[in-house]
Amino acid sequence: MSKLKITVIDDSAEDIHLLLSILKDDYQINAAKSAKQAFELFKQQKPDVVLLDVNMPDMDGYEACKIIKEDPELNSIDVIFLSANDSTDEIIRGLELGALDYIVKPYDSELLLQKVRSATSRVKSTHQLKEQADQANQIVYTMLSESAGLSTTINYFRNCFSANDLNDLMKATLSAFNDINLNAALYFHIGNQRLAFTSNGDPTMLEQELLERFSAYEQPFFEQGERMFVVQEHLVLLIKNMPTDNEKRGSLKDHLMTLLEGCRAKLELFKKLNESSSKKLTQIYKAIDEAQSVLANLQSKQEEHKKVSLSILDEMVAEVEKSFFSMGLTDTQEHTLLTILSETGTRSLEHMESGLKLDEHIKQCVLNLSKAAADALR
The missing domain is CATH 1.10.287 (Helix Hairpins)
Incomplete structure (x- = not known):
């Protein structure tokens, strides 16, 4: 595994040099003399841990920590404050802002290493947990495409073909989407009949308008981020939480199209009966x-x-x-x-x-x- 990344933010060149000499053998180190300079560095490479001086001009450490913890792209960074002030109020303030630890200057080299190792150990554990979670998700999607997907499809087709009207078909289809943890909105249009529901009940006014607009859309798919519209004859499907991973997304799209084939067949039957x-x-x-x-x-x-x-x-x-x-x-x-x-x-x-x-x-x-x-x- 590559070395974990640490960024030192301190307006004192002497303090930066000292920290580099202590940490350079075990970690990949970057340094910045101001929070503004550090944020520019973050755009190029996000660190795992930040050693942040409290007392700096322009922007102090507390304000910089607040920005880090409120930014969705940066809030996973562990922050350790460095300060000559060892008052309880200062330490509590740092912890309230989301800092992991607070080291008082001047610091003992061994104590500093111990606290940094503790922080990096936590980072490693977090990485491992994320990898395990990703693996678990991959297993779920694999099961979906194989036995679980087949079971969902069979159950849906059974419920679909026993539907007596559009309401029954709508409930059966949304239930199938719920079974695979998809947050969906569905719109049926046959002749003069119009019906729209979501996994949570009635669609919002904006969702209703979009579903109606996409009923005239000529392409079968419209995708933007986690949202995906599927346009088929007599129906429009909106999925609000599609996975962003291309492989998982492709597998799920194939599964959705299989389900919608059954739905379309039933809608066509309703159309002929109505005619x-x-x-x-x-x-x-x-x-x-x-x-x-x-x-x-x-x-x-x-x-x-x-x-x-x-x-x-x-x-x-x-x-x-x-x-x-x-x-x-x-x-x-x-x-x-x-x-x-x-x-x-x-x-x-x-x-x-x-x-x-x-x-x-x-x-x-x-x-x-x-x-x-x-x-x-x-």
């Missing part, structure tokens, strides 16, 4: 519309038929009354005959009225069916 249902509903709506027209025409004819029937009854009664003079009937006979005619005419009219009411019921049923079909087509 078939819409076609049938259109035919039903057309038939209902024709029935309405026929019914309206029939009702008009029945109204006319009623008027003609009333006219015929009136003419019949008038003709019978005229014939009374030639028939030689008594008043009682005439009254009886007219009563029979009147009652028969009334019953005939009542029968026609009931037929018209039945027509109204039929008409209302047809209207209700028409409304239901129109609603289904929306």
